[in-house]
Amino acid sequence: MSAHGKSWRAVLAVMTCLALHAGPATAGDRALLIGVGSYPSLPPQFALQGPKNDLGAMQGLLMGRLGFDAPSIRVLKDEQATRAEILSSMNSWLVDATEPGDRVYIYFSGHGLQVKDADGDEADGLDEALAPVDIVSGETDWQGAILDDEIDQVLERLQGRAVTMVIDACHSGPISRSLSDDIAASIEGARFLPRPHAKPFEQALTRGLRIDLAVVDKPKLAEAGVTVWSAAAPYQVAWDDVRLPVEGRHGVFTAAFIAGQTGNAADANGNGLTSNAELLEFVKAQSTAYCASQDKCGNLDPQLESKAQAFGESAVVPEKLAASGNGQGAYLQARTPNLAHPTHQDANAVNAVSDIIGKTETGDVRIAIDRPTTMKAGDVFKLTVTSRTSGDLLLFDVNSQGKATQIFPNEFAQKITPLAPDVPLTLPDEYYGFDFEASGAGENVLVAFVVSDAVDLSGIAPKARGLKVELNAREALGDIVARLQKTWADDLDTRGIRWSVGTLRYRVE
Numbered sequence: 001m002s003a004h005g006k007s008w009r010a011v012l013a014v015m016t017c018l019a020l021h022a023g024p025a026t027a028g029d030r031a032l033l034i035g036v037g038s039y040p041s042l043p044p045q046f047a048l049q050g051p052k053n054d055l056g057a058m059q060g061l062l063m064g065r066l067g068f069d070a071p072s073i074r075v076l077k078d079e080q081a082t083r084a085e086i087l088s089s090m091n092s093w094l095v096d097a098t099e100p101g102d103r104v105y106i107y108f109s110g111h112g113l114q115v116k117d118a119d120g121d122e123a124d125g126l127d128e129a130l131a132p133v134d135i136v137s138g139e140t141d142w143q144g145a146i147l148d149d150e151i152d153q154v155l156e157r158l159q160g161r162a163v164t165m166v167i168d169a170c171h172s173g174p175i176s177r178s179l180s181d182d183i184a185a186s187i188e189g190a191r192f193l194p195r196p197h198a199k200p201f202e203q204a205l206t207r208g209l210r211i212d213l214a215v216v217d218k219p220k221l222a223e224a225g226v227t228v229w230s231a232a233a234p235y236q237v238a239w240d241d242v243r244l245p246v247e248g249r250h251g252v253f254t255a256a257f258i259a260g261q262t263g264n265a266a267d268a269n270g271n272g273l274t275s276n277a278e279l280l281e282f283v284k285a286q287s288t289a290y291c292a293s294q295d296k297c298g299n300l301d302p303q304l305e306s307k308a309q310a311f312g313e314s315a316v317v318p319e320k321l322a323a324s325g326n327g328q329g330a331y332l333q334a335r336t337p338n339l340a341h342p343t344h345q346d347a348n349a350v351n352a353v354s355d356i357i358g359k360t361e362t363g364d365v366r367i368a369i370d371r372p373t374t375m376k377a378g379d380v381f382k383l384t385v386t387s388r389t390s391g392d393l394l395l396f397d398v399n400s401q402g403k404a405t406q407i408f409p410n411e412f413a414q415k416i417t418p419l420a421p422d423v424p425l426t427l428p429d430e431y432y433g434f435d436f437e438a439s440g441a442g443e444n445v446l447v448a449f450v451v452s453d454a455v456d457l458s459g460i461a462p463k464a465r466g467l468k469v470e471l472n473a474r475e476a477l478g479d480i481v482a483r484l485q486k487t488w489a490d491d492l493d494t495r496g497i498r499w500s501v502g503t504l505r506y507r508v509e
Contacts, residue, residue: 028102030094031062031073034130036081036110041136048191049249050240051109052077054168057250058107061258065316067341068105081110083132083144090154100160103341109251111135112169112238113193115142130169131193142193155226162341163226168251170231170238189240191231191251227276227310229257229283230303233487233496239300243293253302256286261316269354271346273318273331277311277358277481280304284496301496304485308478309334311485312356313343349402349473350445350505356477357447357501364388365502367446373506375438382436383446384424389500391452392418393425394461394480396473400442404473407446409463416463419450438508445505449480452498453488 035051055077062068074093076085094104111131129145136143155163169191231238231253239252259282260266260274266282267274283302291297304311313334331344346352366386371379385393385408395408408425409416412432419425428436451457460479488497 028098029068029072029104030098030102031068031105032089032094032107033058033062033073033075034081034086034106034108034110035075035077036131036133038078039111039131039133039135041134042193045188046111046193048110048189048240049246050168050189050251050254053248053250054109054254057254057258058109058166061261062105065261066105067317068103078133081133083134083146086130086132086146087150087154090151091157095154095157098158098161102161104158104161104163105166106164107166107168109168109254111191111193112167113142113145115145115147116140130167135193159225161225165226165228166254166257167228168231168238168254168257170236189242189249191238191240225307226305227307228303228305229280230305233299233301233303236298236300239290239294239297241290243290252287252290252300253283256283256302259286266315268358268360269351271351271355273344273346273355274315275312275355275358276304276306276315277356279315279358280311280485281358281360299495301487303487306482308482309475310343311358311478311481312352312474313345317341318344345474348400350398350400350443352402352474353398353445353447353477353503356474357481359501361502362500363502364500365448365450367448367502367504369504369506373504374509375506376509377438377441379438380435381438382426382428383504384426385419385448385450385502386422386424387419387448387450387500387502388421389450389452389498390418390421391450391499392455392457394449394451394457395427396447396471396477397444398447398473398477399440399444401440402473404471404476405467406461406465406469406471406476407467409461409465411464411466413463438506441508443505443507445503447477448502449484450500450502451484452500455483455497455499457483 033055035055037048037051039046055075059073059075062073063070074089076089090106094106098104108130113129113131113135115127115129128148129142130151131142132144132146134144231251240249241252241255242249244250257279260279264270264272264274266279268278268281280302287300287302291300314331318331330347332347334343334345346355364387368384368386370382370384375381385395387393393408394406397405397407408427412428412434428434457480460476460483484497484499486497488495
């Protein structure tokens with residue numbers, strides 16, 4: 001198209017983690033799977049039935065689609081998962097036995113919690129933590145928890161590895177507000193330990209403070225090459241699936257996370273590649289369905305913390321890697337230096353757009369062109385965008401060479417206002433002083449994001465960006481999707497950011 005005429009502390013609070021990529025295991029690949037359901041020092045009602053089943057399922061995923069050998073996987077279950085053994089295994093099994101370029105996979109299934117911050121580096125005065133089997137309740141707080149600070153130290157020593165963390169636990173307590181009058185009481189299936197002797201007033205203050213701070217008080221692991229999947233957003237609760245018989249229970253998140261990688265259910269666009277963004281949307285949909293069936297669940301928004309460009313990359317190596325033709329199985333290796341197991345992207349830049357976005361189109365955002373969608377170079381056209389909900393519009397044109405143009409907002413648009421529900425916006429309007437004309441040969445796709453929450457996207461999509469600025473489409477769209485997948489924390493009901501997307505393909509001959 002041309003113009004004619006002229007973010008770790010917070011992450012651990014949300015953790016669940018990215019899929020490593022299949023392929024033959026190298027000598028240095030290591031996985032540590034931790035599951036704690038039976039806590040001898042805690043009342044029986046705090047027992048979880050899911051972790052023991054989660055461990056077997058995760059081991060199957062690692063040895064199947066993710067290509068780990070059995071000797072490269074260490075499993076710590078219940079009485080084995082002491083504080084000392086977990087920390088020792090993280091350092092000796094993961095750090096000392098691997099080198100830069102190796103894969104490292106860390107999985108935890110059990111209770112998460114918060115304890116008083118001892119070193120003053122937490123804005124809300126609380127450290128997020130994991131509960132080993134030997135945790136005990138002290139007079140005022142938990143004793144023996146594994147703090148986020150301690151895991152940080154391990155991750156610093158793992159620099160250069162392809163690190164994936166998957167934590168099916170939570171670190172917050174909306175229990176006091178919505179689940180129980182006694183916040184020290186357990187809730188069946190909830191993977192969270194309330195602070196001993198905590199008072200509802202104290203919890204409410206803590207929750208409000210962290211919401212005001214947007215739950216950002218630690219460096220982002222993604223910047224260090226760590227990919228983190230989360231079972232829940234901050235101030236949500238991770239769950240055992242209580243719909244199942246007691247002995248057959250598993251983590252709601254873990255079951256969806258595995259299902260999305262062992263079949264094609266998460267491959268929303270059917271191109272044979274399940275991207276991280278598609279896997280995230282699949283896990284979110286499964287979590288939402290679970291909460292819809294449970295009175296006490298509230299919202300449940302799994303999270304992904306990773307480098308923005310990873311959203312369109314494969315969660316596991318595509319099964320049709322050697323195939324080619326019509327976009328089914330034609331893939332490019334992502335350029336990640338020094339990794340023995342590279343990820344993959346759809347080789348077709350237009351097809352790759354839906355992998356990056358992940359979200360299935362629902363018709364909430366509609367794009368139309370005022371002429372047939374097959375055009376000749378030089379044809380003049382206008383386009384309209386209509387949204388069923390109000391929100392700010394970001395509109396991009398992506399060509400077959402992988403270049404993107406930000407069509408709206410732009411340097412010429414004078415009416416940069418939120419879209420009104422079902423009121424079309426026509427581009428270019430009379431203020432532009434020029435028309436759009438088709439240029440270049442090949443297939444293009446128009447991508448319209450409508451963001452209903454007041455999210456600041458000026459750093460990645462400035463309103464005055466010029467129409468002649470060419471962007472790397474994979475990076476530009478990845479940046480936007482990564483930002484829109486963050487938690488919305490500007491009100492008491494923590495949830496995902498509200499946004500919709502629509503696309504329209506057209507061809508220039």
